[in-house]
Amino acid sequence: MRLQHECLYCQKQIIGRTDKKYCNLHCKSAYQYQKAKEQPERFYNKVDNQLKLNRKILKQYNKGGKVTVRETVLLEKGFNPNFFTHYWKNQKGEVYLFVYEYGFLKLKEGQNNKYVLVLWQEYMSVAKR
Template identity: 75%
Template sequence: MRIQQYCKHCNKELQGRTDKKYCNLHCKSAFQYQQAQEQPERFYNRVDNQLRLNRKLLKEFNKGGKVTVRAEVLKELGFNSNFFTHYWKNTKGDVYLFVYEYGFIKRTENNSEKYVLIQWQDYMEK
């Protein structure tokens, strides 16, 4: 007696074993991919994706080692300053937030928000 008579993905009639659910590996893979797409994005994936995007943007804009960029430019591209991996406090007491090896600090100059972007240096490990 067959448990399921049709493929879960393409609805073709199944041949072979009685407990078979899919007609081939392609249908099995496609069905599982479709199920995964319907699930909400996991928290870990959201955090990881945002960290990757933040790092990519910081790397892209910081070509000179230390650069100042308008905050609205980064935010329009999806940058979120709430996602970072660690921080570093300099001797003046300024706290730089880092996404892996690329860091930033928010500044307000002439009523406009800006980010000062830096790159991790060996002397920061102290």
């Protein structure tokens, strides 16, 4: 049995099976994309996106393995120091926060806040006893 009904995306008349909802694959894909955009961003996606952005920024500014950068430079690019994957504490007791292989340590020099950026090193993996 064939009935006429409307495509959920473009509202054109569909002639065909009773369970058919879209004119074609384009309308189906566009409708699903539109519905997904209407949903609030999931917490997982927010965290994942911020981690990716943080890593990209740290990678961009740490070309030599260890470098110092003003805090404002990173923050203006969208860096958020509250999002990191793990940490490492050195012998001085300083705690470096890492976004995968890129680490950062916040320092205050006079009136300026800065970050020391480092790359993860193999010796950091050794557990202290």
